[in-house]
Amino acid sequence: xxxxxxxxxxxxxxxxxxxxxxxxxxxxxxxxxxxxxxxxxxxxxxxxxxxxxxxxxxxxxxxxxxxxxxxxxxxxxxxxxxxxxxxxxxxxxxxxxxxxxxxxxxxxxxxxxxxxxxxxxxxxxxxxxxxxxxxxxxxxxxxxxxxxxxxxxxxxxxxxxxxxxxxxxxxxxxxxxxxxxxxxxxxxxxxxxxxxxxxxxxxxxxxxxxxxxxxxxxxxxxxxxxxxxxxxxxxxxxxxxxxxxxxxxxxxxxxxxxxxxxxxxxxxxxxxxxxxxxxxxxxxxxxxxxxxxxxxxxxxxxxxxxxxxxxxxxxxxxxxxxxxxxxxxxxxxxxxxxxxxxxxxxxxxxxxxxxxxxxxxxxxxxxxxxxxxxxxxx
Ligand SMILES: Cc1ncc(COP(=O)(O)O)c(C=O)c1O
Numbered sequence: 001x002x003x004x005x006x007x008x009x010x011x012x013x014x015x016x017x018x019x020x021x022x023x024x025x026x027x028x029x030x031x032x033x034x035x036x037x038x039x040x041x042x043x044x045x046x047x048x049x050x051x052x053x054x055x056x057x058x059x060x061x062x063x064x065x066x067x068x069x070x071x072x073x074x075x076x077x078x079x080x081x082x083x084x085x086x087x088x089x090x091x092x093x094x095x096x097x098x099x100x101x102x103x104x105x106x107x108x109x110x111x112x113x114x115x116x117x118x119x120x121x122x123x124x125x126x127x128x129x130x131x132x133x134x135x136x137x138x139x140x141x142x143x144x145x146x147x148x149x150x151x152x153x154x155x156x157x158x159x160x161x162x163x164x165x166x167x168x169x170x171x172x173x174x175x176x177x178x179x180x181x182x183x184x185x186x187x188x189x190x191x192x193x194x195x196x197x198x199x200x201x202x203x204x205x206x207x208x209x210x211x212x213x214x215x216x217x218x219x220x221x222x223x224x225x226x227x228x229x230x231x232x233x234x235x236x237x238x239x240x241x242x243x244x245x246x247x248x249x250x251x252x253x254x255x256x257x258x259x260x261x262x263x264x265x266x267x268x269x270x271x272x273x274x275x276x277x278x279x280x281x282x283x284x285x286x287x288x289x290x291x292x293x294x295x296x297x298x299x300x301x302x303x304x305x306x307x308x309x310x311x312x313x314x315x316x317x318x319x320x321x322x323x324x325x326x327x328x329x330x331x332x333x334x335x336x337x338x339x340x341x342x343x344x345x346x347x348x349x350x351x352x353x354x355x356x357x358x359x360x361x362x363x364x365x366x367x368x369x370x371x372x373x374x375x376x377x378x
Contacts (some may be wrong), residue, residue, distance in 0.1 A: 002021060002309055002310035002312070002313070002372065002373060002376055003309070003314070004308060004312040004313075005324075007212045007272060008235065009146065009313050009314040010313040010314060010315075010365055010366075010368060010369035010372065011313060011314035011315060011362065011365045011366055011369055012314060014193050015362060016316050016352070016354040016358070017146075017354065018199060018203070018352075018353070018354040018357055019198065019199075019203040019205075021241075022244065022248070023248065024244035024248075025241050025243075025244050025245070027186045027242075028045075028240040028241065028243055028244050029237060029240050029241060029333050031240070032045055032236055032237055032240040034292050037236050037240075038235075038237050038240070039236070040236055040366040041229070041230070041233070043228075043236045044236075044238040044239040045236040045237075046064055046234060046235075046236060046241035046330070047071065047130060048239070048243050049064060049067055049234075049239040049242055050062045050063075050064065050245055051209060051372040052242075052243060052246050053194075053209055054211075056184065056246055056249075057184045057186045057187045057192075057211050058183070058184055058187045059186075059187050059192075059211040059212060059213055060212070060213045060215070060216045061211070061212050061213065061214070061215060061217075061218040062209055062210070062215075063209060063210050063221055063222060063225075063320060064208075064209050064233075064234040064239070064295060065123040065207070065208045065209060065210065065225065065232040065233070065234065066206060066207060066232040066234060067098040067195060067197065067198075067206060067207065067208045067232075068096075068171075068173040068193055068194060068195025068200075069099075069100065069195075070093075070208060070232045071173070071193035071194060071195065071209060071210050072096065072097050072100040072137065072169065072171060072193045073100040073103055073104065073219075073266065074193075074224065074225060074232070075169045075191040075192070075210050075212075075221070076100055076104050076106070076135060076137075076169065076219040076285070077104060077194050077220060077221055077224045078169040078191055078210065078218065078219075078220045078221030078224070079134075079135055079169065079190055079191055079217055079220075080167075080216075080217075080220055081104055081106055081134045081135045081167070082106070082134055083104065083105035083106060083119050084105060084106065084107070084132075085106050085107070085132055085133070085134035085164065085198040086106065086107050086108075086109045086130060086132045086133045086134065086333065087101040087106045087107070087108060087109065087133075087134060087135045087136070087137065088108075088109045088110075088111055088119070088120075088125065088128050088129070088133060088135070088136040088323075089101065089108055089109070089110065089111070089136070089137040089139075090110070090111060090112070090113050090118075090119065090120040090121075090138075090341065091110040091111065091112055091136075091138050091323055091324055091325060091326070091334070091340075091341025091342075091345075092113050092118060092138065092141075092142070092320075092323040092324075092345055093137070093171075093320060093321065093323075093339040093342075094139060094141075094171070094173070094321060094343040095296035095321060095322065095324075097139065097171065098136050098327070099325055101137075101332070105134050105180065106134065106135075107331075107332065107333065108324070108327075108331065108332040108333075108339070109128055109133070109332065109333045109334075110324055110325075110327075110333070110334045110335060110338060111124050111128045111335055111336070111337045112124050112335075112336050112337065112341050113123055113340045113341050113344055114124075114144075114259065114279055114338045114340060115237075115340050116143060116274050116277065116278075116293060116340070116343075117144050117277065117279065117340070117344070118141040118142045118144050118291060118320075118344050118348070119138070119139065119140060119141055119144050119145070119146040119153065119279070120128070120136075120138050120139070120145075120146055121340070122146075122147045122151045122154055123150075123248075124155050124335065125151060125155075126154050126157075126158070127335060128335040128336075129154075129155075129158045129162075129166065130181060131162060131163070131164055132164070133158075133162075133164065134164055134166060134167070134354035135166060135168070135169055136151065136155065136166060136167075136168050136169070137171055137182050138151055138168060138169070138170055138171065138189065139171035139173070139174070139177070140170075140171070140172060140174060140175045140185055140285075140286075141174060141176070141290045141291075141358070142276070142288070142290070142292070142320070142348070142350055143174075143260060143276055143278070143285045143286070143287040143288070143289065143290060143291065143292035144276055144277075144278065144279070144285070145175070145178065145180055145185065145278060145280055145283045145285050146279075146280075146312055147280050148168075148170070148188045148189065148280075149280075151168065152168065152188070152189070153197055153257065155168055162290070166191075167190040167191070168188075168189035168190055169189060169190065169191055169192065169193065170185070170186060170188055170189040170191070170192035171192070171193050171196055172185050172186030172193065172211075173193055173194055173195035173197075173200065173208075174195075174200075174201075174203050174288035174289070175201075175285065175286040175288065176194060176200075176202045176249065176285070176286060177201060177202075177249045177250065177252070177253035177286045178253065178283070178284055178285050178286030179283065179284040180280060180282065180283045180345035181281075181282045181283075182282070184242045184310060185286065186211055187211065187245060190212065190214060191211065191212040191217050192210065192211045192212070192215065193208065193209075193210055194208055194209040194211065194373065195299055196206050196209070196238070196242055199288075199352070201249070201252070201253075201286055201288055201289065201353065202242060202245050202246075202249065203242075203245070204234070204238035204239070204241045204242050204243075205238065205240065205241075206240045207234045207242070208234075220301070224228075227252045229305070233241075234328075247357070252357065253284065253286050254284070255357060256283060256287045256353060256356040256358065257284055257286075258288070258353075259356040259357075259363055260276075260285070260287045260290050260356055262363065263290060263355075263356075263363060263366065263367055264290065264352075266305075266367040266369060267292065267370050267371070267374075270371065270374050270375070271295070272292065272294060272295055272300070272348075272374050272377070273292040273294060273295065273370075273374060274292060274293040275292055276290065276291055287353050287356060288353050288355060289318075289320075289351065289352060290350065290351045290353070290355075290356070291320065291348055291349070291350050291351075292348070292349050292350075293343060293344070293347045293349075294306060294347045294349060295347070296343065296347065296360060300377040301377035303319060303346070303347060303349060304319070304346075305377070306349065306373065306374070306377055307319055307349060309373045309377065310349070310369065310370065310373050313369040313372070314369070315351060315366060315369055315370070316351065316352035316354065316355065316356070317349055317350065317351050317352070318349075318350050318352070319348060319349065319350070320344065320345075320348030320349070320350050321344075321345065321348075322345055323340050323341050323342070323344060323345030324341070325338055325341060325345060351366075
């Protein structure tokens with residue numbers, strides 16, 4: 001019997017705890033407390049974190065801030081995106097990215113995501129570009145890696161013939177540790193954003209950063225953030241919790257990747273679900289969420305019923321983002337049909353990443369629970 005009908009849950013949800021304070025993290029925090037550095041605005045931990053970010057993401061510059069949400073806004077401001085210009089983003093994306101564009105006085109322009117996926121479609125990008133376009137925000141979402149090479153070539157071609165040069169902002173908030181063709185995600189574009197929120201793969205409870213190779217971008221972002229003091233700061237204790245996490249990130253990324261592939265494979269026989277397909281080769285994705293699309297017109301349960309039944313089985317699942325299709329045309333320009341973004345907004349189910357660091361046995365229980373619920377919903 002399904003747990004939602006009164007049966008026992010398939011999985012004990014106790015194991016899925018995140019973040020966990022390893023001994024190295026506890027030691028760093030305790031050191032920060034005992035040497036007095038925790039009280040400083042600019043101290044050894046924030047400085048060390050900036051160096052670790054530059055080293056691990058292979059960028060010339062890094063700036064810390066208070067969240068991924070503000071990191072995207074600082075990236076836009078650092079890139080010098082003019083008011084009243086157009087900024088392109090996917091019709092399905094983190095809601096704060098739309099708001100960041102509005103916050104700087106620019107106008108969001110929606111481009112569809114790839115079919116059966118969650119990331120901006122490079123083919124549809126060219127049609128959305130106008131002389132007013134100043135930037136594109138490209139997010140890697142739910143373990144799917146955007147086709148940055150293709151996006152970059154579309155933008156380079158546009159920039160050859162345009163006075164207003166378009167910058168690309170890579171939203172890498174969900175993918176620290178991931179790589180594309182041997183290069184770290186977050187290092188590809190003019191500027192990128194990271195989040196260190198409580199649920200994230202690198203976590204300080206709160207926090208964020210921007211990464212760039214362009215000193216002018218860093219300079220403008222710093223000037224905006226500086227109001228006599230840093231207006232969007234990260235403190236030494238946050239930085240102290242993050243520094244040791246770079247040691248374990250490569251191994252955790254590898255384990256998550258391996259287990260995500262197994263989980264996606266083990267649910268691929270289910271007619272009701274479409275699993276994740278990478279659209280680029282040679283990627284080591286980072287999995288903040290593992291996504292599925294509930295197939296359209298499947299008889300049986302709605303998405304929310306399915307999510308509730310999976311939650312009752314003990315799985316940490318959710319519905320993904322709401323997307324921007326319903327946003328008023330006064331607030332944004334919509335290009336193409338945005339049909340894939342609509343599907344992503346209405347049909348996505350995501351499983352939270354801590355599952356991927358659990359034992360093989362637990363992972364099998366998770367896969368079995370998905371099978372049980374999905375086949376019972378028919
Ligand atoms: C793609 C993406 N961008 C930005 C953010 C914002 O990060 P934060 O929660 O640190 O503000 C998130 C958070 O979930 C995200 O998933």
